[in-house]
Amino acid sequence: MDFGLSPEQEAIREGVAATCRRFGDDYWREVEAEARFPREFHRAMAEGGWLGITMPAEHGGAGLGVTEAAIMMHAVARSGGGMAAASSIHINMFGPHPIVVHGTAAQQARWIPPLIAGTDQACFGVTEPNAGLDTTSISTFAKKVPGGYRINGRKIWTSTGQVANKILLLTRTVRKEEARRPTEGITLFYTDLDRARIEVQRIPKMGRAAVDSNMVFIDDLFVPEEDRIGEEGRGFSYLLDSLNPERILVAVEGIGIGQDALDRAARYARERVVFGRPIGQNQSIQHPLAERWTALESAYLMAMKAAWLYDRGLPCGAEANAAKLLGGRAGYEACLQAVMTHGGMGYAKEYVVERLLREVMITRIAPVSEQLVLSFIAERVLGQPKSY
Structure with a gap:
């Protein structure tokens, strides 16, 4: 069992992160304040070829799997752009999947290249x-x-x-x-x-x-x-083709946002001095942050297991749903703890964590509620009667 990334996957992570580094906190603060779609970021991702990571190679895509899409979207979400960055390109990762699987050759040739180029949204x-x-x-x-x-x-x-x-x-x-x-x-x-x-x-x-x-x-x-x-x-059966990939991607996005918030909180705890010592020297600060790290890492392993199963054509409904549940919760708890670690400054836009907390909420609500996830697992894994 290999928990590491291949050289090709590591190159994806580094390449996506390099593109994301061109868009700092000031950029995301500006597009949020103006309620303006991050076109510059979307264009940069298209020019880097990232919008076609799961698209067929014969239409200009990379032809890679959900695992690589998850690596990519995790890097995007962890970059500081939060759900604003992830959501601007998220649908390219799972939305066109029914076209890829069930579209005719003519439809794929007509629809896929403009999505990869970013000229169609x-x-x-x-x-x-x-x-x-x-x-x-x-x-x-x-x-x-x-x-x-x-x-x-x-x-x-x-x-x-x-x-x-x-x-x-x-x-x-x-x-x-x-x-x-x-x-x-x-x-x-x-x-x-x-x-x-x-x-x-x-x-x-x-x-x-x-x-x-x-x-x-x-x-x-x-x-x-x-x-x-x-x-x-x-159409309902065609839609199912995109549900498990979407759950996996939302999971890693929630995890990435939580890890970004945790990094910011850990840095603040090292630098913020109160009563003559950094607040991170206090176990009341250390321990909650350490717990959030363990939850994020555990959720990430479940998400990558679900992606691994999906890419091998194996059943992954339970794992994909569990990843969405765990990833959303772990990301939310990390963002909440990051705000609390910053104290009053966590409520200020300057330190970003308040935005990350607001944005990570989506990963707990969408695309499926936590209650339906638990009902699915109870019924399909634990053999309980259907409850709804």
């Missing part, structure tokens, strides 16, 4: 106000018409909708009450975000102001048939 239209995590209860409907579909409905928490020109859109083509099973009659599209037919309303939120979240209103949007991914009615 996609958003993810899945969650709905009245469905939440009950994805089979979505009501956005695609009606078959000559040459394609006409779509009407609403989505919520659609990230990057303000800057995207493409949308990965989950719809119903058979209403739930008319389908043989709840998971049937769901169809997936990747199409232009036509702002004449799609209204995108920004949602004010507690953190990650640089990367927008939105309510999306779809009114009689025509989508050509060639923009449908795979077969009509099988």
Whole structure:
């Protein structure tokens, strides 16, 4: 069992970190204050070839696995950019996976190269106000018409909708009450975000102001048939292809943010002198920080195990969900302890940790709640009856 990175993986980590170092705390403070998408960072990552790390080589990508994507996103999240940095490129890592697995050769040739180049930006239209995590209860409907579909409905928490020109859109083509099973009659599209037919309303939120979240209103949007991914009615199964990678990536992002916060807290504890001694000399400061380190390292091992399983085609649902749970919690607890270590200055924007705490909260909430993770593990691993 090898816990080290290969030379190629180490090169990914170092290369991503080098790009990220070009964007310091002042940059991320500025884009948050202006609620402005970090275009310069997005462009730098595209120019470095990082947006295509999991994309097929025949379309200009690196053709690597979720393990390498996790190494990359961990480095991004640990760089100081937090979820603002991670979320600006996150969807490139998992969102297009249904295209890679189920798209036709013509669709892949049309859609993938612009995503790798960063000239196309996609958003993810899945969650709905009245469905939440009950994805089979979505009501956005695609009606078959000559040459394609006409779509009407609403989505919520659609990230990057303000800057995207493409949308990965989950719809119903058979209403739930008319389908043989709840998971049937769901169809997936990747199409232009036509702002004449799609209204995108920004949602004010507690953190990650640089990367927008939105309510999306779809009114009689025509989508050509060639923009449908795979077969009509099988979109739910296609969506599952991206769920475990997303959980793994969110886990390592939460861990990376927590490690960044922990590094800042440890440095502050060494430098801050009170009553004639550095506060880090006090065990009441040392021990909570040390505990946070152990939790972050443990969560990282689970996340990398899940990625290892996924890349080998082995079952990894329990591990991916556990990694998301552990990574989100470990990252949050580390950020909280970092704020507490800074004392009053932890509440000041100057020291960054307050932003990291606000942003790491996302990794506990999305893309799946901790309660559903625990229900999944109880049912699938421990053999308990389904509780919901």
